[in-house]
Amino acid sequence: MKKIIAFSLWLFVTILQAQSVDTPERIILNLTINPSSSIAVTWHTKESYPQSFVEFAEATNWVEFKEHTVKTPTQMNELNYKNNISYTYSTVLNDLKPNTLYVYRVGYDSVMSEWNQFRTASEGNQPFRFVYFGDPQNGIREDLSRVFRKAILTAPDASFWLFAGDLTDLPDESMWEEWFDATGFIHRIVPSIMAIGNHDLYFEMVNGKKKKTDKYPLWQSLFTLPENGPQGLEESVYYVDYQGVRFIVLNTNYRLEDQAEWLENVLSNNPNKWTIVTYHHPVYSTGEGRDNRDIRETFMPIFDKFNVDLVLQGHDHTYARTYKIYQGKISVDESKGTVYITSVSGPKQYSANPMYKDLIAKLGTFTQLFQVIDIQGDRLIYNSYTVTGELYDHFELTK
Ligand SMILES: [Fe+2]
Ligand SMILES: [Fe+2]
Structure with missing residues (x-):
C-alpha cells in the first residue's frame, strides 16, 4: 500500500513539473527581404527569459550537426494583453547559404523546442x-x-x-x-x-x-x-x-x-x-x-x-x-x-x-x-x- 501511495505521489509531482515547464510555443518562420540568406523566427513564452536564443546549423542525416551549431541571441518583447503579461521573441538568422537545409530550435537554459528544418531560397529563378x-x-x-x-x-x-x-x-x-x-x-x-x-x-x-x-x-x-x-x-x-x-x-x-x-x-x-x-x-x-x-x-x-x-x-x-x-x-x-x-x-x-x-x-x-x-x-x-x-x-x- 505504501508503495502505491509513494508511486502515486511521484507520478503527481512529475506531472505537475511537466506542466509547469514553460516550453516555447507559437514558433513561426517568416520570410525576410533576403530569403536566400536569412529567415525570421518568432516564438512565445508565459514568463520572461531574456537570455533566450535560437540555435541552428546546416542539417545532417544524423545528429552530428549538434557539434556545429551557432547560437543567436534574440530580442524579447513584453506582450500585455488585457493586463495578462507574456513574452514574445524575435530573431532574424542572417548569413545563411542559399538553397540549403538548416535545423534550428529555440528556447532558454535547457528548455528548448524540438529541432525543426527549413530550406533557404535559391539565388536564381529556380521553380x-x-x-x-x-x-x-x-x-x-x-x-x-x-x-x-x-x-x-x-x-x-x-x-x-x-x-x-x-x-x-x-x-x-x-x-x-x-x-x-x-x-x-x-x-x-x-x-x-x-x-x-x-x-x-x-x-x-x-x-x-x-x-x-x-x-x-x-x-x-x-x-x-x-x-x-x-x-x-x-x-x-x-x-x-x-x-x-x-x-x-x-x-x-x-x-x-x-x-x-x-x-x-x-x-x-x-x-x-x-x-x-x-x-x-x-x-x-x-x-x-x-x-x-x-x-x-x-x-x-x-x-x-x-x-x-x-x-x-x-x-x-x-x-x-x-x-x-x-x-x-x-x-x-x-x-x-x-x-x-x-x-x-x-x-x-x-x-x-x-x-x-x-x-x-x-x-x-x-x-x-x-x-x-x-x-x-x-x-x-x-x-x-x-x-x-x-x-x-x-x-x-x-x-
Ligand atoms: Fe473576413
Ligand atoms: Fe475582412
Missing part, C-alpha cells in the same frame, strides 16, 4: 510553389485545422504559405491560441507571409462600441515580417523577392495614397520576371452589398501600368477569379492585364454578389479552399483545391 489562403477568421481550431492539414499534404514541398488577411476574427489571445493549435508544426517548418485584414486590427471600446484603430500590436508580436514599406506601416506593407517573383503586400485598411506612391516606386525598380500582389479588400467585390471603389481607383491604374500578373485577395468570403483585366475590361492583348483572385479558407461564407460577373471566369461560394501556385520559368500554374482535395479552379499564365 517553386507556394500556398495562398483567403480568410480563415472563424472556427479556427474546429474548421480550419483540416484545411491546413489538407494543404500541407497537397503541397508538402511549398516554399512558403501566404495569407490574404483576417487570420482571426478578433486580434484576441484566445483566437491566436486556436491558430497555433490548428497550424500545429507547419509554421515551424514552412515560412509564411501575411497581409493584414480589417479583423486583424486592434480596436478600442468607445461608448460601448468597437472602434477600429490603425494599430496591430499583437500581429507585430506574433510575427516578424519585413519592414521595407512606408514609415508607420511596418510589417503590414512590404515586398519580398523570391526566385524571380516580386511579392508585394499592401494594407488596404488605410493610408492608400501613401502606399500607392511606394508601390509605384517598388514596381518601377523591379528586376523580377513575375509580380504578385496581395492585400485584403478586393477590387471587384463578390460579397453581398460590398464595393471597394477607393481601392480599385487607387491601385488598379498602377497594376495596369506595371503589368502586375496576379493579385491575391480576401475579405468577401466567396471565391472569384477574373479574366485578365486591363483598364477595367477583359484584356484583348495577351501581354497586358492582371488576374484578380478572391478566396476563402474558413467556414464563414457569403452569397456571391454577381455585380462583376462579366469580368469573372469562376465565381463560387460555400466551399473552403486553398490554392497551390507554381512558378516554373515562363509559366505560372494556378490550382485551387477544396478542403476535401477536389480541384476547384485552374488556369495558367505564360510570359
Whole structure:
C-alpha cells in the first residue's frame, strides 16, 4: 500500500513539473527581404527569459550537426494583453547559404523546442510553389485545422504559405491560441507571409462600441515580417523577392495614397520576371452589398501600368477569379492585364454578389479552399483545391 501511495505521489509531482515547464510555443518562420540568406523566427513564452536564443546549423542525416551549431541571441518583447503579461521573441538568422537545409530550435537554459528544418531560397529563378489562403477568421481550431492539414499534404514541398488577411476574427489571445493549435508544426517548418485584414486590427471600446484603430500590436508580436514599406506601416506593407517573383503586400485598411506612391516606386525598380500582389479588400467585390471603389481607383491604374500578373485577395468570403483585366475590361492583348483572385479558407461564407460577373471566369461560394501556385520559368500554374482535395479552379499564365 505504501508503495502505491509513494508511486502515486511521484507520478503527481512529475506531472505537475511537466506542466509547469514553460516550453516555447507559437514558433513561426517568416520570410525576410533576403530569403536566400536569412529567415525570421518568432516564438512565445508565459514568463520572461531574456537570455533566450535560437540555435541552428546546416542539417545532417544524423545528429552530428549538434557539434556545429551557432547560437543567436534574440530580442524579447513584453506582450500585455488585457493586463495578462507574456513574452514574445524575435530573431532574424542572417548569413545563411542559399538553397540549403538548416535545423534550428529555440528556447532558454535547457528548455528548448524540438529541432525543426527549413530550406533557404535559391539565388536564381529556380521553380517553386507556394500556398495562398483567403480568410480563415472563424472556427479556427474546429474548421480550419483540416484545411491546413489538407494543404500541407497537397503541397508538402511549398516554399512558403501566404495569407490574404483576417487570420482571426478578433486580434484576441484566445483566437491566436486556436491558430497555433490548428497550424500545429507547419509554421515551424514552412515560412509564411501575411497581409493584414480589417479583423486583424486592434480596436478600442468607445461608448460601448468597437472602434477600429490603425494599430496591430499583437500581429507585430506574433510575427516578424519585413519592414521595407512606408514609415508607420511596418510589417503590414512590404515586398519580398523570391526566385524571380516580386511579392508585394499592401494594407488596404488605410493610408492608400501613401502606399500607392511606394508601390509605384517598388514596381518601377523591379528586376523580377513575375509580380504578385496581395492585400485584403478586393477590387471587384463578390460579397453581398460590398464595393471597394477607393481601392480599385487607387491601385488598379498602377497594376495596369506595371503589368502586375496576379493579385491575391480576401475579405468577401466567396471565391472569384477574373479574366485578365486591363483598364477595367477583359484584356484583348495577351501581354497586358492582371488576374484578380478572391478566396476563402474558413467556414464563414457569403452569397456571391454577381455585380462583376462579366469580368469573372469562376465565381463560387460555400466551399473552403486553398490554392497551390507554381512558378516554373515562363509559366505560372494556378490550382485551387477544396478542403476535401477536389480541384476547384485552374488556369495558367505564360510570359
Ligand atoms: Fe473576413
Ligand atoms: Fe475582412
